[in-house]
Structures are given as structure tokens and as C-alpha cells.
Amino acid sequence: MSDVELRGVEKTFTDGKGGTTRVLHGVDIVAPSGQFVVLLGPSGCGKSTSLRIIAGLEQATAGEVLIDGRRVNDVPAAKRHIAMVFQNYALYPHLSVLENIVFGLRVRKVPKAEREKRATEAAEKVGLVPYLDRRPSQLSGGQRQRAALARALVSDAKVVLMDEPLSNLDAKLRQQMRIELRSLQKELGLTVLYVTHDQVEAMTMADHVVTMRDGHVAQAASPEELYVNPVDADVAAFIGSPP
Ligand code: ADP
Numbered sequence: 001m002s003d004v005e006l007r008g009v010e011k012t013f014t015d016g017k018g019g020t021t022r023v024l025h026g027v028d029i030v031a032p033s034g035q036f037v038v039l040l041g042p043s044g045c046g047k048s049t050s051l052r053i054i055a056g057l058e059q060a061t062a063g064e065v066l067i068d069g070r071r072v073n074d075v076p077a078a079k080r081h082i083a084m085v086f087q088n089y090a091l092y093p094h095l096s097v098l099e100n101i102v103f104g105l106r107v108r109k110v111p112k113a114e115r116e117k118r119a120t121e122a123a124e125k126v127g128l129v130p131y132l133d134r135r136p137s138q139l140s141g142g143q144r145q146r147a148a149l150a151r152a153l154v155s156d157a158k159v160v161l162m163d164e165p166l167s168n169l170d171a172k173l174r175q176q177m178r179i180e181l182r183s184l185q186k187e188l189g190l191t192v193l194y195v196t197h198d199q200v201e202a203m204t205m206a207d208h209v210v211t212m213r214d215g216h217v218a219q220a221a222s223p224e225e226l227y228v229n230p231v232d233a234d235v236a237a238f239i240g241s242p243p
């Protein structure tokens with residue numbers, strides 16, 4: 001189990017022509033160990049940038065990212081135990097489920113026997129062992145989600161970052177996947193940071209909701225607290241709280 005904290009994170013992008021855009025203005029987030037934390041807010045408010053900074057795909061311009069109390073830049077990537085799950089799970093269509101799961105290990109030159117052992121262990125945790133030889137196109141939506149989680153688990157992730165993973169699915173499948181994802185997250189004791197612009201998703205899935213707006217956190221609270229005590233009219237309108 002691992003926790004994640006952002007303290008005063010700022011991000012300014014430069015366009016190469018001397019122009020700059022400041023997109024994060026001091027973001028504070030606490031994701032306690034084993035919790036399902038949702039970053040919620042309208043398009044363009046800085047959710048993906050925040051997640052990418054936690055993943056180490058972008059560097060913060062100022063502020064700190066802490067993993068278990070240690071500054072992320074002081075922890076070697078292999079010891080951060082963080083994995084990112086991309087939209088639609090980004091499984092390689094031409095590779096088998098097994099090959100998809102071990103892909104990152106292959107890149108890191110982990111020997112074949114160990115790769116397969118770890119892949120099988122990860123597949124066992126998510127109930128995918130019978131499907132290891134299939135292609136992603138031969139899996140159901142739920143199985144694809146589990147393959148993406150197995151790919152995170154195989155690298156020993158304790159923190160899983162997800163950026164709108166369900167946004168391209170139809171409503172019925174989305175609902176089913178939310179339930180399955182939540183139960184796997186609890187069972188595996190993962191800390192999940194989950195980005196969405198969908199209030200229903202946030203309110204039904206989260207232990208803790210971080211509502212963002214214009215590059216900062218407007219309110220961070222449990223779904224119940226957010227609904228009953230929105231910090232202002234904007235949050236209330238976004239959440240759909242009664243007036
Ligand atoms: P969200 O995920 O909430 O929709 P993003 O974090 O993707 O928001 O984007 C926040 C803001 O940062 C947007 O205005 C976006 O255009 C801008 N942005 C994101 N990535 C870059 C980049 N690489 N260069 C310049 N601007 C960017």
C-alpha cells in the first residue's frame with residue numbers, strides 16, 4: 001500500500017517560441033493508501049496534467065510530489081510502484097494477453113522465465129489465467145480492464161493512475177466496469193487516482209473526490225460531504241447538489 005501527496009504543484013508549459021501557459025496554480029492532493037481517489041472537473045482544468053506529473057511523464061514547475069512521504073524525484077522509477085492505465089486500456093492488439101502483461105518487463109530486460117512467472121501471478125490476481133493466449137480483441141470489456149490492471153500489477157504497482165479509462169464505452173458497459181474496477185481495487189488494496197469529468201462516476205466510485213477547476217483544487221471531500229456541503233455555487237452546480 002502506498003499514499004500519494006501533491007503539495008503546491010504548479011505547471012507552466014512553454015511553446016518553444018517564448019510563450020508560456022500556466023495550467024496548474026498550486027495543486028494540493030492527498031490520496032491515502034488503499035483509497036479510490038477521483039480527480040473530477042471540466043475539460044481543460046488540469047486533471048490529466050496532474051496525473052502525468054504523478055506518473056513522472058511531466059515535471060512540475062514548482063511544488064512537490066510525495067510517494068509514501070518521499071519526494072518522487074528522489075525515488076528510482078522501479079521503486080515508486082506507480083503504474084498508469086491509459087484510455088481504452090491501450091492494449092497492443094497484435095500481442096497476446098500474456099505478451100501485453102509482460103511488455104514493460106521485456107522493455108526493462110527482465111529474463112523470460114521471471115517475466116512469465118510474474119505475469120501468471122498477476123493474471124491469477126485478476127482471474128485472467130485462462131485467457132493469457134488470447135488477443136485483446138477476443139476479450140470482453142471487463143477482461144480487457146483486468147488485463148490492463150494485470151499489466152500494472154506485474155510491475156508491482158501499489159498506486160494505479162487512470163485517465164478516463166471508461167470514457168469511450170457505452171453506458172451499460174461503463175456501469176459494469178465501474179463496479180468491477182471498484183471491487184478489484186478493494187480486493188487488491190490498491191491506491192487508485194482516477195481522472196474523470198463525469199460527476200456520476202466520481203460520486204458513485206470515489207472514497208474521496210478532488211474537484212478541480214482552472215488549474216487548482218476547488219474542494220476535496222468524500223462524495224457525501226461534497227454533495228451536502230459544496231464549497232460554492234460552482235461546485236454545487238457541477239456536482240448537481242440541490243440548491
Ligand atoms: P484535463 O485533463 O482536465 O482536460 P489537461 O491537464 O489535459 O486538462 O489540460 C489543462 C490545460 O493545459 C489545458 O488548457 C491544455 O490545453 C493545457 N495543456 C495540456 N498539455 C499541454 C502541453 N503539452 N502544452 C501546452 N499546453 C498544454
Ligand code: MG
Pocket residue numbers: 047048049
Ligand atoms: Mg484529460
